[in-house]
Amino acid sequence: xxxxxxxxxxxxxxxxxxxxxxxxxxxxxxxxxxxxxxxxxxxxxxxxxxxxxxxxxxxxxxxxxxxxxxxxxxxxxxxxxxxxxxxxxxxxxxxxxxxxxxxxxxxxxxxxxxxxxxxxxxxxxxxxxxxxxxxxxxxxxxxxxxxxxxxxxxxxxxxxxxxxxxxxxxxxxxxxxxxxxxxxxxxxxxxxxxxxxxxxxxxxxxxxxxxxxxxxxxxxxxxxxxxxxxxxxxxxxxxxxxxxxxxxxxxx
Amino acid sequence: xxxxxxxxxxxxxxxxxxxxxxxxxxxxxxxxxxxxxxxxxxxxxxxxxxxxxxxxxxxxxxxxxxxxxxxxxxxxxxxxxxxxxxxxxxxxxxxxxxxxxxxxxxxxxxxxxxxxxxxxxxxxxxxxxxxxxxxxxxxxxxxxxxxxxxxxxxxxxxxxxxxxxxxxxxxxxxxxxxxxxxxxxxxxxxxxxxxxxxxxxxxxxxxxxxxxxxxxxxxxxxxxxxxxxxxxxxxxxxxxxxxxxxxxxxxxxxxxxxxxxxxxxxxxxxxxxxxxxxxxxxxxxxxxxxxxxxxxxxxx
Ligand SMILES: Cc1cc2nc3c(=O)[nH]c(=O)nc-3n(C[C@H](O)[C@H](O)[C@H](O)COP(=O)(O)OP(=O)(O)OC[C@H]3O[C@@H](n4cnc5c(N)ncnc54)[C@H](O)[C@@H]3O)c2cc1C
Ligand SMILES: Cc1cc2nc3c(=O)[nH]c(=O)nc-3n(C[C@H](O)[C@H](O)[C@H](O)COP(=O)(O)O)c2cc1C
Ligand code: FES
Numbered sequence: 001x002x003x004x005x006x007x008x009x010x011x012x013x014x015x016x017x018x019x020x021x022x023x024x025x026x027x028x029x030x031x032x033x034x035x036x037x038x039x040x041x042x043x044x045x046x047x048x049x050x051x052x053x054x055x056x057x058x059x060x061x062x063x064x065x066x067x068x069x070x071x072x073x074x075x076x077x078x079x080x081x082x083x084x085x086x087x088x089x090x091x092x093x094x095x096x097x098x099x100x101x102x103x104x105x106x107x108x109x110x111x112x113x114x115x116x117x118x119x120x121x122x123x124x125x126x127x128x129x130x131x132x133x134x135x136x137x138x139x140x141x142x143x144x145x146x147x148x149x150x151x152x153x154x155x156x157x158x159x160x161x162x163x164x165x166x167x168x169x170x171x172x173x174x175x176x177x178x179x180x181x182x183x184x185x186x187x188x189x190x191x192x193x194x195x196x197x198x199x200x201x202x203x204x205x206x207x208x209x210x211x212x213x214x215x216x217x218x219x220x221x222x223x224x225x226x227x228x229x230x231x232x233x234x235x236x237x238x239x240x241x242x243x244x245x246x247x248x249x250x251x252x
Numbered sequence: 253x254x255x256x257x258x259x260x261x262x263x264x265x266x267x268x269x270x271x272x273x274x275x276x277x278x279x280x281x282x283x284x285x286x287x288x289x290x291x292x293x294x295x296x297x298x299x300x301x302x303x304x305x306x307x308x309x310x311x312x313x314x315x316x317x318x319x320x321x322x323x324x325x326x327x328x329x330x331x332x333x334x335x336x337x338x339x340x341x342x343x344x345x346x347x348x349x350x351x352x353x354x355x356x357x358x359x360x361x362x363x364x365x366x367x368x369x370x371x372x373x374x375x376x377x378x379x380x381x382x383x384x385x386x387x388x389x390x391x392x393x394x395x396x397x398x399x400x401x402x403x404x405x406x407x408x409x410x411x412x413x414x415x416x417x418x419x420x421x422x423x424x425x426x427x428x429x430x431x432x433x434x435x436x437x438x439x440x441x442x443x444x445x446x447x448x449x450x451x452x453x454x455x456x457x458x459x460x461x462x463x464x465x466x467x468x469x470x471x472x473x474x475x476x477x478x479x480x481x482x483x484x485x486x487x488x489x490x491x492x493x494x495x496x497x498x499x500x501x502x503x504x505x506x507x508x509x510x511x512x513x514x515x516x517x518x519x520x521x522x523x524x525x526x527x528x529x530x531x532x533x534x535x536x537x538x539x540x541x542x543x544x545x546x547x548x549x550x551x552x
Contacts, residue, residue, distance in 0.1 A: 002283045004522055042520065047315045049467050049520050090522070209309045211318065211519045214284070216276035218296070218325045219311040232302040232327025240280070 002029065004042075007089040009081055010063065016137035018070045019111075020079045023063055029092065030062040035099075035119035036182075036205055036244045039064060039091030040213040043074050051213050052078070053239070055115035055182070055205075056092060057140075067114035067140065093213055094243050097180050097203055101125045105176040106144075107165050107191055108132065109183025113140055115205060119180055120147045128174050132165040132183065166190055177201065185252060192247040202247035208238040215240025223251040253536055255529070255544045257291070257510055259488050260411035260436035262372050264291035264346055264511065267544060268501065268529045271492050271515030272297055272350035272375060272415075273322065277336035278343075284522035287343040289529060294513060295336060297352035297377050300361040302328035307459040312448045317467030317494070318516060319446050321460035324352050324380055329365050337369055346372040348413070352380060356400060360407050367409040374410050376400070379417030379442035380464070391417040391442075394429035401433025411436035413490065416481070418444050423477045424484035431485045438481060439490035439513065441474045467516040470494045475507055482508025482549055496524065498531020508549040 010023040033056055040051030052074045058065035070076050101124045108116040109132040117140055120129055129144040130151045136158040144150045152160030153168035161168040181191045182205035195202030208220040221235040228236050255266040269292035275281050278293045305325025312319045340347045349371045353359035378391035390400045401414050414430040418441035427438055443464025448457040474493020482489050491509030495501050496517040504512050517524035
């Protein structure tokens, strides 16, 4: 049986303003985790009842590394905890990225960057990371560089190419056969359009508000092109059927 | 000591079930809880045809609770009968099918379709606040409640639970109307209509603007309404609304509920229903309660 566990925080540090890096003991279930999957963390404060989904940034044995941004009261609560604290957690959840042996472009925008790190590590073929940041707080960038070339874009032009991830791809002539991307929806829309234009295979990791996190409540759906086999309608569950979808499958 | 309860001739091994819409048809939560432990599984609302549901965001957190506006997305009765009933039949638990519709004939079509299916009870949702037609429209006027109950009773082969809305002035009146229409059992409460606004975006948080509030924060209201309904009718009541722990569940039973449903708590603890069952057993042991029936409505 799968379980919600009491997961112990092993360490926590601040990576950049509002960005935290937490290592947490995931137990036996963690061993099967794939890049692109996520966990849900639960708050101790009873006012906040719903789980917070956070992507797996890295996995080593039974340990997870989670990198997250303070977005509200729940993530602020998590950031206040240090080593030794236990948090209720479920996961790994969701499908994860397919590991294809093709020349790959890994695109991460903002807080969509963390899940691309484990993927960068595990993809078997040639790969380039394209990372989009707001400013010169280039969290995790150097860690990607250990596994392949990295192109950087910043909105304010303080590092790399000024502009967005697609500007970086075009300016630096990044090429590949498959795109993997995670980031804000406008970015994903633009990436999908680019992939269709170039005829590339493209996998997008989507985000939606969740309640159960395991596919039961139908809170977290996205629009699908075809009638989904499980739901019987044009909806797929981001938590269970996703968060990763082939770009042509979903409408953004 | 025993926890068996009899609801309109259907015997449940214990009085704890899962609330409609929070547990799917059990397949996903079945990976986290032993479904054989549950008194019953109440399935997500099902209509005569597939429904796409509302746009997202469909859920929002509020202090001690949540809002949802799923909009009764469901795959339709055909898929449900083909896939979900056979799945649930594998387990030693009762099957309660929650039925929704936009028109009277929608409800009746589903009820008729279920007549020959191996399900134990039907729960008729006349209280969903998140769909424009049907749903709650049937649940806010006592004459409409009595009318739809009588229509459903005429067609139904299984005992009928009428699920009442808390978004009314006098819950006792609605409970009596359902009883007068021939309901075998009542369940309450469905969600309370609520709203959340994002002050930074100056926009509604839910795409549907309003949503149904559930979770621990609504428990005192739900408990009061279950008590009032229990005072108003003689048929059994399934109580729900914010139950997380066995202590919560026992409050509902003492107020007059013969059984309880666990909804939003599943999102907090996937094994919430089993924890409640174990806690009720411990309570009975502690106070030397032989038959759980002794507790039903014991506080007047
Ligand atoms: C599959 C998935 C993976 C994610 N991975 C990461 C990650 O690796 N790092 C990271 O920093 N963030 C990630 N997020 C976003 C993260 O879940 C939210 O930032 C977080 O839930 C905010 O909680 P809060 O209490 O701080 O904010 P609040 O705004 O107070 O939260 C209120 C409610 O809204 C929900 N919510 C708020 N923002 C989001 C959002 N963007 N997506 C989904 N639910 C939200 C919360 O879970 C909570 O239920 C991911 C989201 C999804 C769906
Ligand atoms: C996400 C969600 C979906 C729901 N879907 C249904 C439904 O399809 N039919 C129904 O009768 N009630 C539905 N409900 C209402 C619950 O069954 C229950 O009446 C209500 O949530 C109060 O109980 P709780 O506080 O324990 O969740 C839903 C509730 C939630 C939170
Ligand atoms: S969060 Fe419940 S189905 Fe995805």
